[in-house]
Amino acid sequence: MSELYPDCxxxxxxxxxxxxxxAPLLRLRAVLESEAYPQLAEHWEAGTFPESVGPALQALExxxxxxxxxxxxxxxxxxxRIFELARCDASVATFYTAQAGLFRTACRVGGSEEQFAEWDPKIKSFEMKGVFCLTEPEHGSDIAGGLSTTxxxxGDEWVIDGAKRWIGGAFTADYLCVFARDTEDSQVKAFLVPREAPGVTLEKIYGKTSLRMMQNAHITLSEVRVPESARLQNCNSFKDVAAMLRQMRSDVAWIACGIQAGAYEAAVRYVRERQQFGRPLASFQLVQEKLARMLGNLTASLSMVSRLAEKQQEGIYRDEDSALAKMWISLHLRETVALAREVVGGNGITLATDVARFHADAEAxxxxxxxxxxNxxxxxxxxxxxxxxx
Incomplete structure (x- = not known):
């Protein structure tokens, strides 16, 4: 067993x-346990994000x-870092990686050296908060060819029209990294659009049964004007967007690992304490078999993402590597959270055991x-x- 995660x-x-x-992961854990965890059930049920969590995470650098x-x-x-966040809560992890993963990667890969040198210190300090706006109301999986925002x-400006959907964290962002198709050459380009720019409208998406704390937005852009300096200079086709995605997908694979860990640990806590037929649930053979499968899924998933991280550390980024990790781990994530809910029984659909949160959020x-x-x-x-x- 590892020293950092002896239970999973x-x-x-x-x-x-x-x-x-x-050391910073332990600092993060302490903040999550004291600041985030006590509020999760309340805000998950209400469909709101705890306001104090964002600043607390930002202060950790x-x-x-x-x-x-x-x-x-x-x-x-x-x-x-992503694993630790998701082990606490999927919405908290998604909120943080929207800035540290999606937005920062878009600016690093899509921006010029000069742009990234100017923006990155502000991104790291959260002085410049942003989100990644690619998905549209009518285009998700077919976004490469179907992207319709223009x-x-x-002159020295760009006029943007269209809509984006499912954009997490948009309401607290300073900038929306909007992907739009150039009407002249039909290539996809990226722009940092101020959230409060004239012509930008944000609407909260209600009625979600997954990632309820995450505030997702439907964004409408109507004749929104931005200067040429707001265009990410190295994003000139969807191939450049794909270069961003191949790096971002590994983040989601880590989130899927963290959710498995959170669900598994919550289930283990419950079955050790819950008595049935005069014995702890953990003493039953069928329960132990399910726990073993859950731990097997998690261990295999962690092995895959850790090896992927090693390859990325070596500068090897391939679409098929991150896609394989995201595909396989997310599939086994579903089994892990289902088994967690199963061993917890009827109480597994209540927020009190934590399992229900992980079970629902895994779907997103x-x-x-x-x-x-x-993938x-x-x-x-x-x-x-x-x-x-x-």
Missing amino acids: DPYGIADALTEDER LMHPPELADQTPRALYHGF ARRD VYSYEGTHEI ALVVGRSISGVSAFA
Whole structure:
């Protein structure tokens, strides 16, 4: 068992972290346990995000923590930072990675060296908060060819029209990283649009049964004007967007691992305490078999993402690698949270046991950043050398 995760990391995968990398993760855990966890059930049921959690996370300086001041944070550290967040709650993890993963990656990959040099210090400090706006009301899996938001050049400005949907964290962002199709060359480009720019309208999406705390927005853009300087200079086609996605999908795979850990640990706590037929639930053979399957899924998932992090640390980023991890881990995530709910029984549908939260939130993670089928086709294309995309 690992020192950092003695209850859910039997192979000690987290032991590959250095002491300097573990320190900020332990600081994060302390804040999650004191600031976030006590509020989760209340806000999940209400469909609201706890206002105090964002500032508490920002103050930790997790993107480049002081413990690693003279080092470049490794991919494995970034992964376990996401794991720790998701082990507490999927919405909290999604909220943080919207800034540290999606928005920062978009600016790093899509921006020029000058743009990223100017923006990144502000992104790391949360002085400049942003979100990634790609999905549209009518286009998700087919966004590469179907993206319909348009950008028209008008002198030194761009005029953007269209709509984006399911944008998490948009209400507290300063900038919306909007992807739009250039009306002149039909190529996809990216723009940092101020959230409060004239012509930008945000509407909260209600009625969700998953990621209830995450505030998702439907965004309408009507003749929104931004200067050429707001265009990400190195994003000039969907191939450039794909370069962002191949890095972002690994973040979602880590979230799926963290949710499995949270669900597994909650289930273990419950079955150790719950008495049935005069014995703890944990003493029954069928319960133990389910716990073993859950831990197997989690251990295999952690092994996969840790190896993926090693490859990324070496500078190897391939679509099929991140797609395989996201596809396989999210699939087994569903089984893990279902087994957790199963061993907890009827109480598994209540927020009091934590299992219900993880069980419901897993459904959103299974679908976002590429559905199971889309990621399978990315992997299948690599295997066969033939694209099966319609």
